Amino acid sequence: MNAYVDIGVHAFPEGADTLKRLNLVAYHLGFSQIVATAHSPYWSQFPDSSLPLGVEIVAATVRDLRKKIAYFKDISTIVSVHGGDERINRAACKDDRVDVLMHPERGKYSGINQVTAKLAEKNEVALGLSLDFFWKTEERERSRLLAFQRRNVSLCRKFEVQVIITSDAYSHLDLRAPRQLKALARLLLFTDQEAEIALSKAPLSILERRVQKKEASI
Amino acid sequence: MRDNYRYVAFRLSFEDPIKARDLQTEIARTAKSLFGDVGVSKLSVRVVAFDGTKGLVRCDFRHVPEVQAVLASIGKIKNNRVCVTTIGTSGTIKAAIEKYLQIEEKIRRIISSYVTVPISGKAVRICGKEIDIIPEDRETIDRADVQFIGITIDDNERLI
Secondary structure (H helix, E strand, C coil), X not given: CCCCEEEEECCCCCCCECHHHHHHHHHHHCCCEEEEEEEHHHHHHCCHHHCCCEEEECCCCXXXXXHHHHHHCCCCCEEEEECCCHHHHHHHHXXXXXXXXXXXXXXXXXXXXXXXXXXXXXXXXXXXXXXXXXXXXXXXXXXXXXXXXXHHHHHHHHHCCCEEEECCCCCHHHCCCHHHHHHHHHHCCCCHHHHHHHHCHHHHHHXXXXXXXXXXXX | CCCCEEEXXXXXXXXXXXXHHHHHHHHHHHHHHHHHHHHHHHHCCEEEEECCCEEEEEEEHHHHHHHHHHHHCCXXXXXXXXXXXXXXXXXXXXXXXXXXXXXXXXXXXXXXXXXXXXXXXXXXXXXXXXXXXEECCCHHHHHHCCCCEEEECCCCHHHX
């Protein structure tokens, strides 16, 4: 039985549920672990005793992104970048200190191309597919994001970029069971095996890699 | 020829109670939005039983993953946030009820208690270890598009 992990869940005070509540619901859904991340503007709202494991860096410019990566790489376990802008997507994929590029398709275009995909593979930056658009958007917006994500999935398959699937949950009502996420991943042309890896082995390997990098730097 | 069906057991998490008819309408609407009229005709999806928190959906045996995707894509029913979680799949109604639906549901109690940890607000519902709070500051719940902040008994032991 695989251990399913959801990286990229947002807990209170950024999200609507505390981490304990999210852990309780995720356990009943079949996840072995959820990793809470906080967008960088909300990081300071968390008390020191309950800082999230990961950060999702929001940056307006490439220079701003690099400064924030340098700041967060030592205080956060998982460094992910809030994707969307193509320049930010490319800059994140160029930087080996970044672990995950989250939802790069939330911009004008699909977010990544073959150049960005090659950079991501070289620097071991994983692509985070947030499936929350299935239940948060409708009709035209959903079709647009679906088309972009399918394109990104085929690029990742061709250039062997690691992909993780996440629900990007802000409350327990956004969490979905692993079998449901796999069913949604099939609509993005994932095979069953690829979806299984994106929900279990890929996030676990990111966590292990991060811990090893931190130990090596110490 | 006799059609072959599968019965998908599901659990519904909600903020306000939902009627069976509204759930059926939303399932049909979401299926049509995702797969179109032709796709919906292939799925043959229909709510067979629903008691307010859990139920059974019937579908064509070849399209169970698509029906699971439809249930996962339901985010709101009549502007109330919901979450439909599939528990399991079975070939008969009897087996589905025995295996997946005969579980003890935790009783949902209405309470009224003012809390300050971890957020200032009024605790209004408790279900097992889960507590829902209406906060004084609405910024977080507006951001998450929900009505309540969710905590557990471990977050605030005074509420036990």
